[in-house]
Amino acid sequence: LAPLLARTPGRLVGAGVGAAGVVDPATGRILVASDSFRDWAGFAVTEAVETALGVPAFLDNDVNAFLMGEVSAGAVRSESDVLGMTLGTGVGGALWTGGTLFPGPHGAAGEIGHIPGFGDLPCTCGGRGHLETLASGRSIGARYADRTGRRLTAREVYEAATYGDEDARAVYEAAGRGIARAVVITAGVVDLTTVVVGGGVSGAWPLLEPVVLAALAAEPPVSGHPVRLVRAALAS
Numbered sequence: 001l002a003p004l005l006a007r008t009p010g011r012l013v014g015a016g017v018g019a020a021g022v023v024d025p026a027t028g029r030i031l032v033a034s035d036s037f038r039d040w041a042g043f044a045v046t047e048a049v050e051t052a053l054g055v056p057a058f059l060d061n062d063v064n065a066f067l068m069g070e071v072s073a074g075a076v077r078s079e080s081d082v083l084g085m086t087l088g089t090g091v092g093g094a095l096w097t098g099g100t101l102f103p104g105p106h107g108a109a110g111e112i113g114h115i116p117g118f119g120d121l122p123c124t125c126g127g128r129g130h131l132e133t134l135a136s137g138r139s140i141g142a143r144y145a146d147r148t149g150r151r152l153t154a155r156e157v158y159e160a161a162t163y164g165d166e167d168a169r170a171v172y173e174a175a176g177r178g179i180a181r182a183v184v185i186t187a188g189v190v191d192l193t194t195v196v197v198g199g200g201v202s203g204a205w206p207l208l209e210p211v212v213l214a215a216l217a218a219e220p221p222v223s224g225h226p227v228r229l230v231r232a233a234l235a236s
């Protein structure tokens with residue numbers, strides 16, 4: 001959990017919490033816990049935070065919170081049709097359409113990290129061939145280990161790529177092509193103008209950006225309008 005404390009000078013007035021998994025903002029509970037913290041399903045997050053801090057607390061999915069932040073005050077300020085994608089421990093997605101967040105009836109809209117069609121590797125969610133198997137931080141480390149037998153973090157793989165390690169570069173190129181495919185699929189369904197990418201793996205932006213842009217140019221959205229690709233501005 002990553003609480004963002006809203007403060008006036010000297011006085012805490014409320015707390016916003018972005019949590020991984022499927023959450024219910026109305027009740028402040030986690031409905032489906034993510035793989036990163038399995039036993040949290042049913043936990044009353046806002047109740048616990050309000051008890052601890054004595055101020056109103058609000059809960060949303062972490063990627064929804066990320067996207068709302070970027071639309072409010074970040075890289076996609078005031079834009080109306082945006083896919084938010086976080087490349088962290090896992091791959092998260094959220095949709096902002098017609099100037100508002102579109103969570104979907106189950107709170108799972110925009111979850112582009114867990115749609116099949118990105119290969120055949122097993123995913124943390126139990127499915128196969130999801131974008132998360134190519135583009136999450138732990139997958140980048142795992143895909144590099146598949147090729148070399150050496151276990152590095154995503155950041156170390158990025159550093160190796162910048163020093164000319166061809167295996168490291170190939171792992172990031174596969175991630176970038178996967179990200180582009182996710183963008184084209186989403187743009188074809190909801191007609192986006194922009195994609196904002198955050199999360200720790202976006203630290204490899206100098207390597208990822210040209211790969212994603214080249215793949216998008218080779219396979220443009222059906223609208224005929226290119227999708228703008230930007231890195232998150234508020235946090236990585």
Ligand SMILES: [Zn+2]
Pocket residue numbers: 113114115123124125126127128130132
């Ligand atoms: Zn998955």
